[in-house]
Amino acid sequence: DDTSELFSIEESLKELAQLADTAGLLVVDSTYQKLSTPNPRTYIGSGKVAEIKTAINGYGVETVIFDDELSPGQLRNLEKAFGGNVRVCDRTALILDIFDQRAATREAALQVALAQMEYQLPRLTKMWTHLERQSGGQVKGMGEKQIEVDKRILRTQIGVLKKELESVRKHRKQYRTRRLSVxxxxxxxxxxxxxxxxxxxxxxxxxxxxxxxxxxxxxxxxxxxxxxxxxxxxxxxxxxxxxxxxxxxxxxxxxxxxxxxxxxxxxxxxxxxxxxxxxxxxxxxxxxxxxxxxxxxxxxxxxxxxxxxxxxxxxxxxxxxxxxxxxxxxxxxxxxxxxxxxxxxxxxxxxxxxxxxxx
Ligand code: GDP
Missing domain, CATH: 3.40.50.300 (P-loop containing nucleotide triphosphate hydrolases)
Incomplete structure (x- = not known):
């Protein structure tokens, strides 16, 4: 993203910490690593993963937040590496959380719910293929079926939300037109x-x-x-x-x-x-x-x-x-x-x- 280059890594991390604070989290530490390209499996290198894991144990950390968007695979691999109880998320998920906490009107709540589901959709898919692989292929086919079922459910929900949002917006537009006539x-x-x-x-x-x-x-x-x-x-x-x-x-x-x-x-x-x-x-x-x-x-x-x-x-x-x-x-x-x-x-x-x- 070209605006992100306007902010240095430290500045961007500071803002991320402020976002975390807004979401009600207590930030204990932050770190970064310079790589020519992100590690496709874990975004950061294995040494950095180990370093963060030590910090997690030291502080009793519950959440690790990354400043850039992680792929579904990276997210999963990091969660696995950090241990079962640690939640790994990225800036997008954090902002979605904040928006979720703060949506005051029906329209905002619907917009956030919709954005959350659209964020989940690709991540859901990967979660199931992963389970399939983990079971050594025993549930082959079943995982795939489950993905389809889950995706269908999510898509139906997305459709319902979109319709509702449309009707809320129509109302607002009518109101706005009336307002503009003044x-x-x-x-x-x-x-x-x-x-x-x-x-x-x-x-x-x-x-x-x-x-x-x-x-x-x-x-x-x-x-x-x-x-x-x-x-x-x-x-x-x-x-x-x-x-x-x-x-x-x-x-x-x-x-x-x-x-x-x-x-x-x-x-x-x-x-x-x-x-x-x-x-x-x-x-x-x-x-x-x-x-x-x-x-x-x-x-x-x-x-x-x-x-x-x-x-x-x-x-x-x-x-x-x-x-x-x-x-x-x-x-x-x-x-x-x-x-x-x-x-x-x-x-x-x-x-x-x-x-x-x-x-
Ligand atoms: P918004 O996110 O742009 O709506 O910002 P807010 O109006 O919520 O203000 C953010 C913070 O800045 C609040 O703590 C305000 O009290 C503070 N603030 C806003 N205007 C001024 C100002 O003129 N001087 C100072 N010192 N603080 C301000």
């Missing part, structure tokens, strides 16, 4: 996870959207009406946070949700300017945005968390010198007037509508 421009907040999107939404609207220092606090899009001092209004939507190495199954799963982005009048890209990897995070977000065909939508860059930056004055000066960039602190509210003015400036054309409505 001439209020829609502004979408986009940004790397934890950049402060929910906090900004809360500050502007007094909405009580879950904002916490965890990755993916927001899973479902939330829309609130923002009224400015001059009576003008816009709708502000908080979308799912982006992250590097967002598994393709998940991008696909959340596509429908993200599609709302491409229908907005303005994108507000919220950036955590105090984060050491702010630049890489911007690039990762821009990459997803370009995949969503939203490059033609006007955009405002919002440098958030200036209160936390070590050199706030320097940052403010730099932001001023860049076009379409403003500095705020969503937490203490500084720069929000300037933010609203900038939004208004950007929405000039669509704002005419609203102006006509205000007596």
């Amino acid at each position: 001439p209020v421009p829609v502004v979408s907040l986009v940004g790397y996870t934890n950049a402060g999107k929910s906090t900004l939404l809360n500050q502007l609207t007094g909405a009580n959207v879950l904002a916490e220092d965890r990755l993916f606090a927001t899973l479902d899009p939330t829309t609130r009406r923002v009224q400015m001092k001059n009576g003008k209004e816009f709708l502000l939507t908080d979308t799912v946070g982006f992250i590097q190495k967002l598994p393709t199954t998940l991008v696909a799963a959340f596509r429908a949700t993200l599609e709302e982005i491409s229908e907005s009048s303005l994108l507000v890209h919220v950036i955590d300017i105090s984060h050491p990897l702010a630049e890489q995070q911007i690039e990762a977000v821009e990459k997803v945005l370009s995949e969503l065909d939203s490059t033609s939508i006007p955009k405002l860059m919002v440098w958030n968390k200036v209160d936390k930056a070590t050199n706030p004055e320097e940052i403010k000066l730099k932001a001023k010198s860049l076009e379409d960039t403003i500095c705020i602190s969503a937490l203490n509210g500084s720069g929000l007037d300037e933010f609203c003015n900038a939004v208004q400036e950007k929405l000039k054309d669509s704002m005419v509508w609203v102006e006509a409505l205000v007596p």
